Amino acid sequence: MRVVIAEDDAVSRKILETLLCKWGHEVTTTQDGEAAWNVLQEPGAPSLAILDIMMPGIDGLELCRRVRLLPNPIPPYIILLTANHGVSEIVKGIEAGADDYLTKPYDRDELRVRVQVGARIVELQTSLAERVGQLEAALAHVKKLEGILPICSYCKKIRNDLDCWQHVETYVADHSQAEFSHGICPTCYENTVKPQLEFFQISQASALEPAK
Amino acid sequence: MSFEPIITTENQETISLIPAPAGVARITSDAVDMKLLNAFEELQADDGTDLIVELIDLYLADAPQRMLAIREAALATDWVLLKRAVHNLKGSSANLGVRHVAETCIKLEGIEFEPSPEGVGELLQQMDGEMSRAREALLSERQRRLQ
Numbered sequence: 144m145r146v147v148i149a150e151d152d153a154v155s156r157k158i159l160e161t162l163l164c165k166w167g168h169e170v171t172t173t174q175d176g177e178a179a180w181n182v183l184q185e186p187g188a189p190s191l192a193i194l195d196i197m198m199p200g201i202d203g204l205e206l207c208r209r210v211r212l213l214p215n216p217i218p219p220y221i222i223l224l225t226a227n228h229g230v231s232e233i234v235k236g237i238e239a240g241a242d243d244y245l246t247k248p249y250d251r252d253e254l255r256v257r258v259q260v261g262a263r264i265v266e267l268q269t270s271l272a273e274r275v276g277q278l279e280a281a282l283a284h285v286k287k288l289e290g291i292l293p294i295c296s297y298c299k300k301i302r303n304d305l306d307c308w309q310h311v312e313t314y315v316a317d318h319s320q321a322e323f324s325h326g327i328c329p330t331c332y333e334n335t336v337k338p339q340l341e342f343f344q345i346s347q348a349s350a351l352e353p354a355k
Numbered sequence: 356m357s358f359e360p361i362i363t364t365e366n367q368e369t370i371s372l373i374p375a376p377a378g379v380a381r382i383t384s385d386a387v388d389m390k391l392l393n394a395f396e397e398l399q400a401d402d403g404t405d406l407i408v409e410l411i412d413l414y415l416a417d418a419p420q421r422m423l424a425i426r427e428a429a430l431a432t433d434w435v436l437l438k439r440a441v442h443n444l445k446g447s448s449a450n451l452g453v454r455h456v457a458e459t460c461i462k463l464e465g466i467e468f469e470p471s472p473e474g475v476g477e478l479l480q481q482m483d484g485e486m487s488r489a490r491e492a493l494l495s496e497r498q499r500r501l502q
Contacts, residue, residue, distance in 0.1 A: 153413040154447040161398050161406060197442060226446060248449055 144262050145189035147171045149179035149206065150224070151198045155247075159193060166255060176201025183210050183219060190217065190265045191258065195224045196236065204239040211240035217268045220261035224249070288318050386488035388452030392496070408500050411493045414451050418444060422486060425463075429475055434468040453493075455485040 146168045150156040156172050163170045171189055173179040176198045182188060183206075192210070196203035203223050210219060223236040223244040236244050242264070243257055292314075293302040300308040303317075312323050327336055392407060399406050421444040428437035445460035447453075459482040466472060 152443055152447045152450075153417045154410055154450050157406075157410060157413055158395070158398075158450060161395075161400075165398055197439065226442060247446060 144191055144265065145169045145171070145187075146191045146193065146258070147173060147179055147182050147189040147219075148193050149173045149176055149198060149203065150193075150195045151175055152195070155195070162251060162254065163193075163258070166258065168258070175199055176203065176206045180206055180209060184213065188215075189219060190269075191220045191222070191261045193222045193224060193258075194241075196232065197226065203241075204235060207236065207240035216272050217265065220265050222257060222261060288315065386453070386455060386485065386492040387496070388454050389496070391452030405500050408497055410451060411497045414447055414453070415490060415493060417447060418456075418486060418490075421447075422482070425482075426479065429472075429479060432472070434472065437468075438464060448489075451493075453485075453489045456482060456489055459485055 146163050148156060148159050148163070148170060150159060150172070151174050153174070156174065160170050160172050168191075169189075171182055173182060176194075177200045179192065179194065180201055183192060194203040194206055201209070207221055207223070210221065221241045221243070223241040224247055225232050225236065225244055226247045233244050242261065245254060245257060294300070294311075295308065299311055301311055301314040303309050303314060309317070315321055316323065392410075395407050395410060421440055424440040425437055425444065428434070428440055441460045441463045445457050445464065448457040448460060459478055463475070463478050463482070466475060466478075468475075
């Protein structure tokens with residue numbers, strides 16, 4: 144997973160980078176909020192961000208607010224690093240848009256599992272976004288049959304948008320995903336087909352009858 | 356560049372849990388928590404670089420700038436700036452086990468600067484001394500690792 148780190152302290156940044164690389168992540172490091180903001184706006188930006196709250200320029204809280212305003216279908220998972228153990232700072236961070244937080248000095252195993260949680264959430268969001276995309280693409284192919292259709296009272300042809308009269312089955316096939324298989328309903332069989340068959344049999348029988 | 360190891364016999368803890376190579380004097384110091392520093396050993400890369408040396412170099416390059424920023428902020432009585440610089444130094448010091456500097460930073464952070472910043476000068480002087488000892492200990496460890 145691609146991860147961006149925003150940390151102004153060089154030692155802390157190096158430690159974070161080393162840990163994340165060791166856990167198999169692709170890491171981009173930045174030393175202030177401005178640089179991290181630029182990275183997070185790029186196409187294909189990292190999907191997980193670890194941001195120190197206290198940084199010169201754009202701080203971690205402001206960065207969270209900005210990132211949450213980006214029109215990104217899969218927003219990055221944000222973990223804030225705070226040296227302040229006070230509840231108010233944590234509340235501020237989560238209200239600003241952070242998903243999680245860690246207080247410094249953090250435990251390495253705790254960081255590892257919290258990053259894992261972030262990765263799971265991002266994977267879930269990615270999977271959902273893919274499904275939504277597939278559904279939208281499928282919906283785009285579904286043609287709709289709606290509105291008032293002019294139909295001939297006798298032959299039952301339908302007048303289409305081009306003012307041409309089409310057979311019902313052609314019209315429906317053109318305007319939906321439906322396909323037709325042809326058969327004969329019992330009523331039509333009784334009223335139309337059966338008399339025709341009888342007429343045909345009689346005609347054949349009389350044709351085969353020897354001339355008197 | 357080479358550094359001379361500083362041997363401080365009055366201190367209690369060994370500078371490293373790793374046995375010193377043959378011919379290298381046993382160095383002791385309590386300025387740096389070597390147990391904490393050497394815990395980074397497990398994060399060492401396979402490319403031959405020494406992460407701990409790298410961290411020491413980063414710290415020794417960064418800390419003087421932080422100290423200067425703290426002094427300048429104190430002279431300008433800019434307590435917000437001072438607290439920020441102290442906060443940064445505290446973080447990197449705590450990370451590397453430079454505990455006395457980190458402890459002094461905590462004391463500085465805890466000072467009520469208004470109406471009068473009592474004890475700031477004394478703590479800054481103390482921090483200078485702690486930093487000097489920590490620097491020596493870190494340089495010794497750096498040299499030991501590069502041998």
